[in-house]
Amino acid sequence: QQPVQSPQAVILREGEDAVINCSSSKALYSVHWYRQKHGEAPVFLMILLKGGEQKGHDKISASFNEKKQQSSLYLTASQLSYSGTYFCGTSNQGGKLIFGQGTELSVKP
């Protein structure tokens, strides 16, 4: 079953923060986050495995709450380069990776 992402779209000014949520109705083993810029292939951001750990690099981080079966992606002090569509992909261990519908993020100067 496809995970549900919210919001569907968000517009930010440079320097503002954003949170993108990804929820699943099934038990999760891992959550993957990707960013896709227009006309390009999705690019890997990070994987979170079952265990609730939070990961991050630079000003982008994510958490995974396996009890709630959801993950959140945090973008702080957004930059113009953060613009794109963010996808979460969920897996139930060794299975296929199912992606959410995507969240379109636009960062304006």
Next chain:
Amino acid sequence: KAGVTQTPRYLIKTRGQQVTLSCSPISGHRSVSWYQQTPGQGLQFLFEYFSETQRNKGNFPGRFSGRQFSNSRSEMNVSTLELGDSALYLCASSLPSGGEETQYFGPGTRLLVL
């Protein structure tokens, strides 16, 4: 290391025809997954191949098929094309497992069915 490559990059076909798309994974990667991306449906999983065997399958009709060769290169075939098959087809490669390993996407093949 060279990234995932897909050929052709663009393709125009007419209804009823068939098409074959090719994907060469990153060297050393043994798992290849295929996705269909459309504006309305997002990224839809088609199938995953590992060691020449289909390991996972999405909810697509039998017109969509694939295979993987001993060098891990993969092809997908769509027979009896329909207008709704117009999409960007992405393949992604990863190390042993497609589930927990990072998937690296190719640039995609954009298919237009007229």
